[in-house]
Amino acid sequence: MVAAMRLSVRQLVEYVFRSGSIESGFRSSSTMQEGTRIHQDIQKQYGENDLKEVYVSREVPYSDFVFHIEGRCDGLLLQNGSIIVDEIKSTSKALADIGGGYPVHWAQAKVYAWIYAKDHNMDTIGVQLTYVQKETGEKKQFQVTASIEELESFIYFVLKEYEPYASLMASHHKERNESIKELGFPFEAYREGQRKFAGAVYKSIADKQALFANAPTGTGKTISTIFPSVKAIGEGLIQRIFYLTAKTITRKAAQDTFFLLKEKGLKLFTVSITAKDKVCFGEGTGCSRESCPFTEGYYDRVNAGILDILSNETFMDRQMIEQYAMKHKLCPFEFSLDLAYAADAVICDYNYIFDPRVSLKRLLDDQKKQTALLVDEAHNLVDRARSMYSAELNKSQFLQLKREWKGRNSGLYDSAKQVNDHLLELKKLGPGTDSRVLAEMPDKLIELLEEFILRAEQELLLSGAADERKELLLDVFFAAAGFIRISKMFDERYTAYLEMDRSEVLVKLFCLDPSLLLKQASKAYRSIIYFSATLSPLPYFIEMLGGNQEEDYTVKIPSPFFKEQLEVHIEPLSTRFKDRERTKLPLVHILYNLLEDQPGSYLIFFPSYKYMNEAVELFMEAPPECEVIVQSAGMTEEEREAFLEFFEENSKKSRIGFGVLGGIFSEGIDLKGNRLTGVVVVGVGLPQLNFERNIIRDYFQAHGKSGYDYAYVFPGMNKVLQAGGRLIRSEEDEGIIVLVDDRFLTRHYYALLPDEWRASIK
Structure with a gap:
């Protein structure tokens, strides 16, 4: 049986001809815009009869395959009656070091040339490589004339080298699809609401729509999204799933689910990407x-x-x-x-899809159209996206570079000095405040950084030797390249600001509203499923995640548990910053009374480490009979595991764990059965008042929204809901949620509590 396989020219030749070592990371950091600009500059020099960005494609039978090969060549030149295919490459290397051109570049150009020559019944065709030195703009070209027989022989050599991989993938896809058809739901029955959720996921993929799903704790969100997505692969709707997570613990839940399906007979290539520093x-x-x-x-x-x-x-x-x-x-x-x-399935962090600095660049648009994104704990993506689409620089780094390279590299020294001096000028231009919004994008700084990038790249190319100077230079190079990249996105959804602390100056391009950038990053994919237990209020998250209120699908799954499993108590004690000293002792007495009335194991969450530690100190002055463990900043993996293992099943003693809202223990963890009796949430979770949050508030207020809600209330209450969600994790769990703050009784905050919590208030 002949199998059809579609692939790009670049995919084909890179697989066959890539060779050598992984180059130092700075090589790949030059912006895509820079490469595009150089291509455009060369193409502007073409003659009036020359063509640019010419799409070519051809079906090629080989072995048991028909390969559909396609791509877009940079130029098609008419010179003295001959046709020449031109492939343009920008480089940071000195052109003298290029030699006769790289094999992978020649291969790409030759495949384009063969397709064009074959389509136009040509006996010979010119093949040209044009290299452009990025700093100088200097150009170097290599040109050959190839016969159709030479090119055809070359094509079949390339396909012969690619065929083992193609055969493996074709065989796997057949086995994969057969296993999917036989695959049943891996549990005895669907939980309440689970079938509805899974159906909504499948329909969204089938209809090429985005889905925003608010699915309470215990719904079984992981299997409810993965299972229908796998079935969609079997039906040919998609070819690939990306399961995107914000934290290691949710990544493990996805891995466990795919492994469970594997044990049930599924044959699916599943890959987990772990952060570079960990592996x-x-x-x-x-x-x-x-x-x-x-x-x-x-x-x-x-x-x-x-x-x-x-x-x-x-x-x-x-x-x-x-x-x-x-x-x-x-x-x-x-x-x-x-x-x-x-x-077929990739489990990874959000940034491999959404972050312009680290996204999977070789995933082509045609492949994206056959891919579904499953975004777990999607409430986290709003602030993560703000971070991904923002960039900052510190003056002290350039000052240090200036000192390190003085007398060693005059160009690099001068460039670092100019950036340092300019940041000092920006500091002096405004009032002597700690923080200040700039009136406009700092264009002069961008010009200086572009010059610095070229100087730094030259130095880094001289040697791969690792010393402290080069390590610092590489770090600053990345920061500067990232800053330039983000500056290309700067529009009315951004602001630029300075923070000053003594001699230090920090300049930041801050993304206030990431919705448009998230929409652009995801629009090429067939379907994107945003889901969370706390995607509430839903209109806020649809807006902030780049959705469309009228067109996108939404689903709200009711809690699968009985209201008798949960008790919710509201303690009307002010935990506002100004009242904390006065209400600390009454708060501790609330905890004492809780342990006396209902002994057990509790997680108690505070809005900050300082507040938590002060309360712990007071609590320990006359503690009831219990074991205590306290979260600390920067815990190791072993310390995190010890914290969770502290909550033993069937513990004879009460066990109290003190933690912080929004921290590692307030979402994504499972303490099933009687390992957890209750959760106490102190405060409404508002982020600390600060300069950035106030800018966000003012931005949305100016755009007709409730700025305070967007900047403070909604993110804060999301932390509260996540913390409370640690309690009921299965059909057998039951327990108590205590909300300590008088604001929970006000109409605005009360309305933000989940239906199942409001139904269980005692």
């Missing part, structure tokens, strides 16, 4: 080929590693990827990224 084999020696054997020669070995793991495994978590990476002497992080392009 690095190099022990902090850096990523240069000189310092890391897993980086050196990576591309010479990676195809063998990919074929090996995909031939033998379907479920590829961190442990499995590390095992094969060590076997083939590959960087485990880069290996996981390469595997992601072959996977």
Whole structure:
């Protein structure tokens, strides 16, 4: 049976011809806009009969396949009656170091040339590589004339090299689809509301729509989104799932679900991407080929590693990827990224899709159209997106660079000095306040940073040697490149501001409203499913996540639990900042009384570490009979595990865990059964009043919204709902939620409580 396979020219040649080492990270940080600008500059020099951005495609039978190969060549030139295919590449290298051009670039140009020549019955065609040095604009070209026979021979060589991978993927897709057809729901029955949720997910994918789902704790959100998405793969609606998470603990829930389906017979390539610093084999020696054997020669070995793991495994978590990476002497992080392009399901952080600095660039638009995004705990994406689409720089970094490179590199020294001096000028221009919004985008700073980027890149290209000066330079290079990248997005949804502290100056491009950028990042995908237990108020999240109130699908799933499982108490005690000293002792007495009336294991959440520690100190002056554990900032994984293990099942003693709202223990954790008796939430969770939050407030107020709600109330109450959601995790759980603040009894805050909480207030 002949199988059809669609792929881009670039996909094909990069698989076959990539070789050598992973280059130092600064190479890939030059902005896409810079490369586009250089392409456009060269294309402007074309003659009036020359064509640019020419789409070509052709079906090529080979072995058991018909390959549909397509792409867009940079230029099609008419010179002296001959046709020449032009491939443009920008480079930071000196053109003298290019040699005769790179094999992967020649391959790309030759495939374009063959398709065009074949379509137009040409016997020969010109093939040209045009390299442009980014700093100088200097141009170097290589040109050959190739016969159709030479090019055809080359094409079949390329396909021969690609065919083992194509055969493996075709065989897998057949097995995958058969296993999906046989796959049943992995539990005995659907929970209340679960079938409705799963149906809404499937319909959204089928209809190419976004879905915003508010699904309470215990709904079984992970299986309710993954199972229908897998079924959609089996029906040919999509080819790939990205399960996006904000935290490691929710990533584990997704992994466990895919593993469960694997145990039930599903054959799905599932890849988990773990942060680079957690999986690095190099022990902090850096990523240069000189310092890391897993980086050196990576591309010479990676195809063998990919074929090996995909031939033998379907479920590829961190442990499995590390095992094969060590076997083939590959960087485990880069290996996981390469595997992601072959996977049916990818479990990863939000930033691999939404962050312009680290997103998976090789995922083509055609592939995105066949992909569904499942965004877990989607309430977290609003502030995460603000961070992704913002950028900042510190004056002190450029001052240090100026000192380090004085007498060593005059160009780099001058460039760092100019940035440092300009930031000092910005500081002096305004009033002597700690923070100040700039009237407009700092264009002069961007010009200076672009010059700095070129100088820094030159220096970094000279040697891969890792020393303290180069490490600092690389860090500042990344920061400057990120700042320039974000400056391209700057519009009315942004502001620029300065923060001053003694001699330090911080300048920040701050994204106030990330909705448009999130919409742009996700629009190419077939469907995107936003889901959370606390996607409330729903209109706020639809707006902030770039949705459309009229067109996008929404679903609100009722709680699957009985109201008898939950008691909610509201203690009308003020926890406002100005009242805390006065109400600290009454608060502690509320905790004492709770433990006396209903002994058990409790999580008690505070709005800040300071407030929590003060309350703990007072609590411990005359504690009831109980064990106590306290969250601290920057806990290690072992300390986090110890905190959770502290809550034993069937504990004979009361156990109290003190934590902070919005922290690692206030969402995403499961303490099922009698490991947890109750949750106490102190305060309404408002973020601390600060300069950034006030800018957000003023921005939305000026746009006809309730600015205070957008900046403070909605994010704060989301933390409250997440903390309370730690309590009832299964059909057998029961317990108490105590809300300590008089504002919970006001109409505005009371209306933001979930229906099931309001129904259980005693």
